[in-house]
Amino acid sequence: MKISELSRTTGVPVASIKYFRRQGLLPAGKATAATLAEYGQEHVQRLRLIKALTTLGGLSIAATRDVLTAVDQAHSTDSALGAVSYALPVPVAESPVGDAGREAEIASAAEAEVADLIAAMDWQTPGASPHVEGLTAALRELRRLDADYRPGELVAYAELARSIARLDLDRAAAFDDAPEALAEQAVIVFALSAPVLELLRRLAQEDQVRRRIPSLPGDGPRTG
């Protein structure tokens, strides 16, 4: 298939396909001549995955490249899952604040909170995990807003997160017998389930609000 056909099949403009190749997201086609290359089904699938990761998953081009590189290098279940998990961006950046004393207090409280949580959950996580750092940073941020979790709340959320992770792993494991599809499936489960879960949470919140407050207007809680 020529690049123009690949473009037609996937709906991705030729210029974008070239861009993705330059950025290392898409392997080059098999060159049949100096100015002609042949693309196959794997390119179609890869483009679909790229599109899903960037639009649905909200990943940047750089993050997408990292994830796809992990996919390509993974050969077993564990390496696929682990590599992909680590390649996904951690959604936290720090705010600069002035008060040094309060900052120190916040930082140590957040660290203790995370340590307690990991102990309570008996989680097997390396200390250097970016997720641990990210969580600590997120809890710091919430503390700065005086919106920290009360005792036990975080553990309650973590228990539910564990249940979700079990479902995730089951879902990924369903592809254990198709090695080359597995890494890709891991990506999908890990990176693309997040928005689905978030939407489910929003729907459930909406439902909860409506159930708890009987007096709601007909078709939406816009402003009451």
Next chain:
Amino acid sequence: MKISELSRTTGVPVASIKYFRRQGLLPAGKATAATLAEYGQEHVQRLRLIKALTTLGGLSIAATRDVLTAVDQAHSTDSALGAVSYALPVPVAESPVGDAGREAEIASAAEAEVADLIAAMDWQTPGASPHVEGLTAALRELRRLDADYRPGELVAYAELARSIARLDLDRAAAFDDAPEALAEQAVIVFALSAPVLELLRRLAQEDQVRRRIPSLPGDGPRTG
């Protein structure tokens, strides 16, 4: 407090403060003269919230403005929660694809999936909810990748989402007696808990991977 002091207190550059004002995220200070305005504690708090929403919550300036507008207009628990929930961006954009027949099939399957889910969960959600639309779009995208949920899986996730939503609502309800802080708390719970939850999920996934696959290298599932 003068703008320079506000800047020093919050760590936000003066130019950025002005920018946020222009964008309608921050109310103007009380003008004491043509070229002088007085800022108060509410501005400090608001700036903190803006920072948290944009960095931790990953919201754009426009989305942040929508959320804050909802906060300012909300006066009761339900309106606060509802307005904020609807103001948050729905994390889905559509991919264009060529094959019309397959597209139609995918679309109807996704819609049926969502309808079944809402029925199974007995969710009270208006048909026009952006979350319903977003979920449908997300499921379409997953179907395009042949990664759709097997029967029952989505409901299992939804049950967990419901439990999470209960925790969320409990958390927000803890501020029922502080009306002016409530809307803000709703924002924090709804918008800023998502990254925390996502990180918990990642940590739980990491733990699950390590538990299921005994033979992992010492300090991380990098590439195995």
Next chain:
DNA sequence: AGTAGCTAGATAGTGGCAGTATCTTCCAGG
């Protein structure tokens, strides 16, 4: 053989976003 039509690869340009800097006018406080 000739040529129209595509292709690869390189490079440059575009539009949106989130600030950041500058410029002018003007006032408060010493």
Next chain:
DNA sequence: CCTGGAAGATACTGCCACTATCTAGCTACT
């Protein structure tokens, strides 16, 4: 009365994700 900020407007910057253009070369049809 003059210096150091402050307000508001406008312009500029850097990054990102494309998108367009340009050159050079092939291929397949006539």
